[in-house]
Amino acid sequence: MKITKYFCAAVIIISPVIWASPKITLTFGESSNGFARVKIKNETFEPLACYVAIDGHKVKFQLQVKSTSRWITATDQRFNYQNFSTWCDYLEVHPKYRVYQVY
Incomplete structure (x- = not known):
């Protein structure tokens, strides 16, 4: 019975955290030169x-309401979409991002 109580408590605590992540859409492509973007x-x-990271380089920026960022392109043709790392969260939670470029 204790296991059931702990499981229910974990579901109640963890579920809102998962729902709190913002809805974003990632679009991958390839430039005319063959670089992943x-x-x-x-x-x-x-x-x-938000930030996009590839090969140790991070591009940090703000993303306004219902807007799209510019294309962020890899620096080497050996990279593909799996090499990109992306992250976004609400700006009010991370005010230090207010100094970065706005898209």
Whole structure:
């Protein structure tokens, strides 16, 4: 019975955290030169703090309501969409991102 109680408590605590992540859409493509690239679309009505990382380089930026970032392109043709790391969260939670470029 204790296991059931702990399981229910874990579900109640963890579930809202999962639902709290913002809705974004990732679009992967390839440039005319054959380099992998990505852009992020904000599907929420809140501004977001985001970054795209590849090969140790991070591009940090703000993403406004219902907007799309510019294409962020890899620096080497050996990279593909699996080498990109993306992250977005609400700007009000990460105010230090207010100094970065706005898209």
